[in-house]
Amino acid sequence: MSDANQKFKAWWLLSPTLLLYSLTFLLPVLLLVVMSFAKFENSVTEFGFYLGNYRKVFGDGITLLIFWRTVKLSVYITVACVVLGFPVAMVMRRAGPRGRLWLLFFIVSPLLTSIIVRNVAWVLILGRSGIINDTLREWGLIASPLPLMYNSFGVVLAVVHVYMSFMVLPIYGALQAINPSTEEAAASLGASPLRVFWFVTLPQSLPGLAAGCTLVFILSMGVYLTPVIMGGNFVVTLPMLITDVVRNQYNWPTASAMSLMLLVAIGAMVLVSSVVQKFGGRH
């Protein structure tokens, strides 16, 4: 009894965090939900239960278009991260302890460098007078600069650079958990390396793959800075639209409805991923 009491006492240590979260996390999100049902007329927000914001968000054509563009970009980014990250995770698994530490260093260190710094680096490389365009022009290969940024390509490239680590680490974790004897058994029974990978390694790494995809997709859906810097006004994403609606139009109810749209999309992704992870875990 006293032991149980002691244990419940330990939860008092959560109170500072809970107090902070209630003010900076739970209350704000609740407020956004309430505000998404408020009425906005002549720059006045009137609370109530009003579905006009949602009707507008789904009905004006543009918001939905931007939403799907954001989803599409996030899918591109996630796929690119898988294609680039999976082989790296596989090499990390097979490398010796030293090589693995170095690879880990290279994978983790970009994670800790400022996002804006990494975006600046890409502007200097891909910009109209960036390294690539300057060099190609000097060599006389092109007359006018190639459109390498201020389009989806530039945005996807820079976001992949920022979030790659979040894909490699969970995949590596899942690969580490695989018993190599399962693969050796398949190989000794005559399966080619590709078949071993496809039928033995890949299914077993599914939980890590799902976790990485979820993480990268969620982060990509919410990213603001990189599309603004790399896309300019040519690639408008949902976070950019939300920011514009609040900062320039002061239309909180519409922005709240858009934020909830973003949250629901993310929630759906988390749900799908947890189903996949459960299914993958059964193997």
Added chain:
Amino acid sequence: MENEYSSRLGYRLLLIFTCLVITFLIAPLAILVVQSFTAESYLSFPPPSYGMRWYADVLNSADWQDSAGLSLLLACIVTPCSLAIGTMAAFALNRGPSRGRRAMYALMISPMVLPHIVLGLGIFRIALELNISDTMIAFVPAHLTITIPFVIITVGASLQSFDISMEEAAQSLGASKFGSVWYVTLPIIRPGLIAGAIFSFIISFDEFIITFFLATYSRTLPLEMFSTLMFQVKPSIAAVSSLTLAVTAGLTAILMFRGQVAGESGVIK
């Protein structure tokens, strides 16, 4: 035999691919640093001549000084608060009743999953209602909300491998509850504490979108970099970026080095 050969060939291809990916991750930053040492008034690669001109320019500029000062001040306030509050929460989750622990843990780290744009929007609204939007009173709690989950994760991981019987031994020898934690537990879980502190510092120092909503006149370093970048790409932006990179890379090196060293000596044989 044929499989053996193709497997080795496959691994070699993977290795080459991995080198390319690593180059993709590292090269842009290396190029940025090289460009920051240009002596010209424009950016080009490789620079025709080298010099410290833009570093001098940046270090003498009042705008950059002010924004860097604000960012450092903010990170220096956020880091100890984040470490203290987050460590308390990690202890609670580790020592508390096992029922409901998973749900509570999920709640505690959930600000990580929420897009910062949504979090920033909500916090901005609350700050507007309280009339504190452009002040430290808003910046610090906002940053704490996104740094504390990292402390809970790093310190929580250290606590999980900590043997609680050592704390109990100290108590049976007459140490108070607080004393046993302060003198026994905290020194042993130091790697987790250092990692949590460094994550907090870097995340706060790098935070953009939430501060972007909250700030009207205040400029943190990321905000100043952003507005400069939107206006014009000058060599000064490369110099500031390199300086920021040096700060975060230094802290990362400490994280990796100290974490490893402390992790080895922290194990009691």
